[in-house]
Amino acid sequence: MFIVVSYDIPEDKRRTKIHKVLKSYGQWMQYSVFECNLTETQYAKLRARLAKFIKADEDSIRFYFLCACCQGKIERIGGEMPMDTTVFFA
Amino acid sequence: MGTVYITQEDAFIGKVDERLNVKYEKKTILDVPLIKIDGLVVMGRASISPATIAELVNYKIPLTFLTNKGKYIARLEPEMSKNIFLRSAQWKAMGESTQAIHVSKGFVRGKLKNYRQSLLQAQRRYTELNLSAGITQLESAIANLAQATSIDSIRGLEGAGSAAYFSCFNQLIRVENFQFHTRNRRPPTDPVNSLLSLGYALLRHDVQGAINIVGFDPYLGYLHTERYGRPSLALDLMEEFRPVIVDAVVLAAINRRILVPTDFITEPVSNAVSLTKEGLHKFLRLYQEKKQTKFKHPVMQKQYTYQESFEIQARLLAKYLMGEIEKYPPLVMK
Numbered sequence: 001m002f003i004v005v006s007y008d009i010p011e012d013k014r015r016t017k018i019h020k021v022l023k024s025y026g027q028w029m030q031y032s033v034f035e036c037n038l039t040e041t042q043y044a045k046l047r048a049r050l051a052k053f054i055k056a057d058e059d060s061i062r063f064y065f066l067c068a069c070c071q072g073k074i075e076r077i078g079g080e081m082p083m084d085t086t087v088f089f090a
Numbered sequence: 091m092g093t094v095y096i097t098q099e100d101a102f103i104g105k106v107d108e109r110l111n112v113k114y115e116k117k118t119i120l121d122v123p124l125i126k127i128d129g130l131v132v133m134g135r136a137s138i139s140p141a142t143i144a145e146l147v148n149y150k151i152p153l154t155f156l157t158n159k160g161k162y163i164a165r166l167e168p169e170m171s172k173n174i175f176l177r178s179a180q181w182k183a184m185g186e187s188t189q190a191i192h193v194s195k196g197f198v199r200g201k202l203k204n205y206r207q208s209l210l211q212a213q214r215r216y217t218e219l220n221l222s223a224g225i226t227q228l229e230s231a232i233a234n235l236a237q238a239t240s241i242d243s244i245r246g247l248e249g250a251g252s253a254a255y256f257s258c259f260n261q262l263i264r265v266e267n268f269q270f271h272t273r274n275r276r277p278p279t280d281p282v283n284s285l286l287s288l289g290y291a292l293l294r295h296d297v298q299g300a301i302n303i304v305g306f307d308p309y310l311g312y313l314h315t316e317r318y319g320r321p322s323l324a325l326d327l328m329e330e331f332r333p334v335i336v337d338a339v340v341l342a343a344i345n346r347r348i349l350v351p352t353d354f355i356t357e358p359v360s361n362a363v364s365l366t367k368e369g370l371h372k373f374l375r376l377y378q379e380k381k382q383t384k385f386k387h388p389v390m391q392k393q394y395t396y397q398e399s400f401e402i403q404a405r406l407l408a409k410y411l412m413g414e415i416e417k418y419p420p421l422v423m424k
Contacts, residue, residue: 024108024123042125087378088094088127089371090101090112090120 001043002071004064005034014053018061021049029080037085093129094122095374096136097367099158103132105142125150131295134158143355152302154295158364162291173305174263179411180306180323186241189411190312193326193418194241197313198248198419200330202232205255207423208333212262219261227254245313248329255333264345277362281354284363285343285373289336290328292377297331298324300400304408327403330420335396339373339380348372389419 005022009015022028025046026036038046043063043077050061066074094110096103102113110127112120130146130153132138138153143166146153153166183189206228213221229403231251238244260270263282270282298321301308311322313329343349353369356362364371381397390402403421410418 023121026123026127038125051244083122084128085092086382087092087375088120088122089374090094090096090098090114 001038001040002066002068003036003038003043004066005036005061006064006090007032007059007061009054009059009061011058012020014055014059018050021046021053027083029082035082091128091134092126093131093378094120094127094156095160095371096130096132097134097370098136099132099134101136101338103136103138103142105139105145108145110142112367124151127151129295130154131156131292134269152295152299154188155198156291156295165295167302176305176408176412177290179413181312183312184310191239191241191244193407193410194313195235195238196418196420197326198244198251199232199235199243200422201248201332202228202235202251202255203420203422204330204333205251208262208337209255209258210334216264220372221258221261224254224258227251232289241313248252248313252321262341265347267351268344276360276378277357279363281349281351281363282340282344284354284365285340285349288365289340289377290332292374293331293336294324296381296397297328297400297404300404301327303401304404306404306408327407330403330422331396331400334421334423335377335380339377343373343376343381348376385423388422388424 003026005026006023007015007018008017015032019028020036022036025038025042026034029035036046038042047063054061094112096117097110098112098114100114101119104111105115105124106121108125109121109123110130124145127149128151130151132153135155136157143153146166154166155163157163179376183193201412206225209221209228213219213225227253231247231254235244235247238247256273259282265271269280269283271280273286274280274283275287278287298308300322301324306323308321308324310316311324311326314320314322314325316322347367349365349372353362353366353372355366357364365403382395384393384395385399386392387394387399387402389406394402399421406415407418409415
């Protein structure tokens with residue numbers, strides 16, 4: 001599943017925590033926007049992790065699901081390029 | 091899903107949250123989520139934190155150590171598979187049993203047919219080549235294989251077939267500044283041999299991974315005899331993939347001029363030839379792309395990547411040894 005995650009969290013400390021969790025599941029594209037390509041299990045795990053930190057009355061996190069044909073229609077001007085996951089070098 | 095190759099000497103491999111974090115001189119040079127990784131290959135010297143090792147085992151990501159020349163050193167795997175029935179079937183077929191002869195024939199037939207196929211393809215594409223002698227020799231080796239009754243005679247036919255193929259290999263190289271005379275190794279002393287050796291080492295990492303997942307003991311093979319520390323079964327199962335994957339990648343790298351002579355360095359005393367770091371990265375990328383290419387599996391009649399086909403072949407072998415299917419079908423490309 002290809003998911004766009006956006007969040008709006010007023011408190012710095014909680015926002016940093018959320019940001020850190022998301023970094024392990026997807027790629028940071030813009031301030032408060034991540035793109036994640038996950039399996040059902042990984043998505044469930046991610047949601048459970050995030051749910052622990054969130055204060056539902058102040059914060060919000062949104063998950064937008066993109067279908068396979070819509071993924072190809074994403075247009076970008078500048079900014080981060082999606083990473084190539086076939087091979088990593090260091 | 092991708093493989094991580096660490097080629098930076100003295101890099102530090104650590105873990106942050108659930109990500110693999112590689113540092114060099116205190117600067118992060120790579121930071122990827124562990125869920126995006128299905129293998130970690132360390133080439134040369136690097137240190138790994140204990141927490142990372144625990145996490146790799148936890149995520150079932152195999153870790154392989156190679157020298158910076160690509161020679162295999164060691165491997166860290168999650169716990170061995172619990173399927174004792176499979177291992178016992180594997181051990182019972184040891185030696186000169188009918189099953190061992192059948193699967194050895196399968197491996198060699200797969201390899202030789204794929205050799206023949208790649209020569210035929212080259213012949214069709216470049217009509218000026220003269221590959222008919224090699225193709226005839228390969229065909230006679232394949233025909234004789236059906237009558238072979240001992241593993242030694244199968245080994246002999248494998249040798250004859252490979253010799254016929256490698257005698258034609260130089261003609262498959264379509265650029266002027268590369269040449270192939272004979273296969274040499276330990277160490278390889280020309281660029282083409284050095285690419286072949288590196289490719290086979292990488293292939294072995296992948297095939298052995300598949301064998302472990304299925305639950306075999308990689309050290310007991312049929313075509314390759316037991317030797318201390320030699321994963322004979324991985325080498326057996328590799329045979330049919332050699333021409334399809336490694337030789338194809340090596341030829342593509344050379345013929346499409348992706349690698350040029352300046353990508354290689356020669357050591358003065360041993361004459362060992364190896365790739366520069368940029369060359370190595372180019373080659374690893376090509377190999378990775380090849381593994382993720384899809385093709386229609388002739389037995390399963392479905393689209394699979396080569397990476398998945400390693401495990402499929404290992405599972406077919408398991409089914410044969412456990413008596414669930416009549417024959418082991420090697421992967422033969424059409």
